[in-house]
Amino acid sequence: MRLNRLAVTDYRNLSAAVLEPAPQLTVLCGANGQGKTNLLEAVWLLTGGKSFRGAKDAELIRRGADFAVLEAAFEAGDRPQEIRLTVGAKGTQRPGRTVRLNGADRGRAASIAGTFTAVAFDPNHLSLVKGGPEGRRHFLDAALCQLYPGYLAAERRYLRVVAQKNALLKAYDITPGGDVLLETYNEALVTYGCEVMRRRAGYLDQLAPAAAANYRDISSGAEKLEIQYCPCCDPGSPEALAAKLREVKNTELRAGFCLTGPHREDLEILIDGQSGKIYGSQGQQRSAVLSMKLAEASVAGEVLGEHPVMLLDDVLSELDDARQTYLLTRIEDKQTFVTTCDSAAFARTNGKLVFVDHGTVREG
Ligand SMILES: Nc1ncnc2c1ncn2[C@@H]1O[C@H](COP(=O)(O)OP(=O)(O)OP(=O)(O)O)[C@@H](O)[C@H]1O
Numbered sequence: 001m002r003l004n005r006l007a008v009t010d011y012r013n014l015s016a017a018v019l020e021p022a023p024q025l026t027v028l029c030g031a032n033g034q035g036k037t038n039l040l041e042a043v044w045l046l047t048g049g050k051s052f053r054g055a056k057d058a059e060l061i062r063r064g065a066d067f068a069v070l071e072a073a074f075e076a077g078d079r080p081q082e083i084r085l086t087v088g089a090k091g092t093q094r095p096g097r098t099v100r101l102n103g104a105d106r107g108r109a110a111s112i113a114g115t116f117t118a119v120a121f122d123p124n125h126l127s128l129v130k131g132g133p134e135g136r137r138h139f140l141d142a143a144l145c146q147l148y149p150g151y152l153a154a155e156r157r158y159l160r161v162v163a164q165k166n167a168l169l170k171a172y173d174i175t176p177g178g179d180v181l182l183e184t185y186n187e188a189l190v191t192y193g194c195e196v197m198r199r200r201a202g203y204l205d206q207l208a209p210a211a212a213a214n215y216r217d218i219s220s221g222a223e224k225l226e227i228q229y230c231p232c233c234d235p236g237s238p239e240a241l242a243a244k245l246r247e248v249k250n251t252e253l254r255a256g257f258c259l260t261g262p263h264r265e266d267l268e269i270l271i272d273g274q275s276g277k278i279y280g281s282q283g284q285q286r287s288a289v290l291s292m293k294l295a296e297a298s299v300a301g302e303v304l305g306e307h308p309v310m311l312l313d314d315v316l317s318e319l320d321d322a323r324q325t326y327l328l329t330r331i332e333d334k335q336t337f338v339t340t341c342d343s344a345a346f347a348r349t350n351g352k353l354v355f356v357d358h359g360t361v362r363e364g
C-alpha cells in the first residue's frame with residue numbers, strides 16, 4: 001500500500017495542505033500543537049475506520065467550516081486509486097463521513113474498509129503492555145477481524161452466549177430446567193470459543209516471531225521480546241474446552257458468572273524473560289508495543305497480500321539515541337510516517353522531511 005498524495009481542506013487546523021510522502025519513510029517535524037497528529041489522523045481516516053483518537057466527526061472539521069475534505073491518491077498492488085472523503089457538519093447536505101472511491105459514490109466511509117489499509121501507533125497503545133488483559137484481547141480481536149471476515153461473527157456469538165450463561169448462573173436456583181440450559185450454553189461456548197481460540201493461536205504463531213525480530217532490531221540485538229498466548233486450555237480442542245467447562249461448573253455456580261474461556265484469556269509480554277508490564281522501563285515498553293504494531297502490519301501484509309501503511313505518532317519520545325536512529329533510518333521498503341518535535345531530525349534521518357507549522361505543510 002502506498003499513499004502518493006493527500007490534499008486536505010478545512011480538516012482540524014489544516015485549512016489547505018498537501019502532503020506528498022516518500023515511498024518509504026516520511027518524517028513529520030514540528031513544534032507541539034502544529035498539526036502533525038492531525039495529518040496522521042487524516043491518513044488513517046482513509047481506511048474507513050474510526051478516528052484513532054476516538055474523535056467525533058464534528059471535531060474533525062476546522063472550527064467555523066461546514067465540511068472537511070480529504071483527497072488521496074494511492075496505490076494498492078500496482079493499481080492507482082483515489083479516495084475523496086468528506087466530513088460534513090450536522091445540518092449540512094451531507095452530514096457525517098461519506099466517501100467516493102475512484103469517482104464512484106460509496107456512501108458511508110466505513111463501506112470502503114479494506115481498500116486503503118494502515119496500522120497506527122499512538123501513545124495510548126502503551127496500555128497494550130501496561131494495562132489489563134482486556135486491551136490485549138482487543139488487540140488480537142481487532143487484528144483478526146481485519147484478516148478473517150468470519151472472526152467477528154464467531155466472537156460476537158461467543159460473547160452473546162457468555163452473557164446468556166452469566167444471566168443463567170445468577171438465577172440458576174430459580175430457573176426451571178436450568179441444568180439442561182446450562183448444558184446447551186456450554187455446548188455453544190465450545191463451538192464458538194474453539195474457533196476464537198484457534199484463530200488467536202494461529203495469529204500469535206505469526207505475530208510473535210515477527211514482533212521478536214522487530215524488538216531485536218530496535219534494541220540492536222541487546223534485548224529479547226517474547227509474546228506468549230495464555231489460553232485457558234489447548235486452543236482449538238473442543239474436548240479440552242468442554243472438559244474445562246465441566247471442571248469449573250460448581251465454582252461457576254457459586255460465583256454466579258463464567259470463569260473460563262477465551263473472554264478471560266491474556267497474552268504474556270516478556271522482555272528478557274521478565275514481565276514487561278511489571279519490570280519493563282518506559283522505553284522498553286514503548287519498544288515492545290512498537291514491535292507488536294510493526295508485526296501486526298507485516299502479518300496483515302502476508303495474509304492480505306498488501307502491506308499496510310504505518311503511522312507512528314510520538315513514537316520517538318523516551319527512546320534512546322540508538323533506538324530513535326533505528327526508526328529514523330532503518331525502516332525500509334514499507335511506507336511509514338513518523339512524527340517528531342525534534343527540529344534536528346533532518347540530521348538523523350534518511351527519510352523525507354516534512355515540516356508542519358500552524359496547520360501548513362512544507363517539504364524540507
Ligand atoms: N476542529 C479543529 N479546528 C481547528 N483547529 C483544531 C481542530 N481540532 C484540533 N485543532 C487544533 O489542532 C492542534 C493540534 O494539532 P495536533 O494534535 O496535530 O498537534 P501536533 O503537531 O501533533 O502536536 P504535539 O507535538 O503536541 O503532538 C491544536 O492546536 C488544536 O487546537
Ligand SMILES: [Mg+2]
Nearest residue numbers: 036037038314
Ligand atoms: Mg501530536
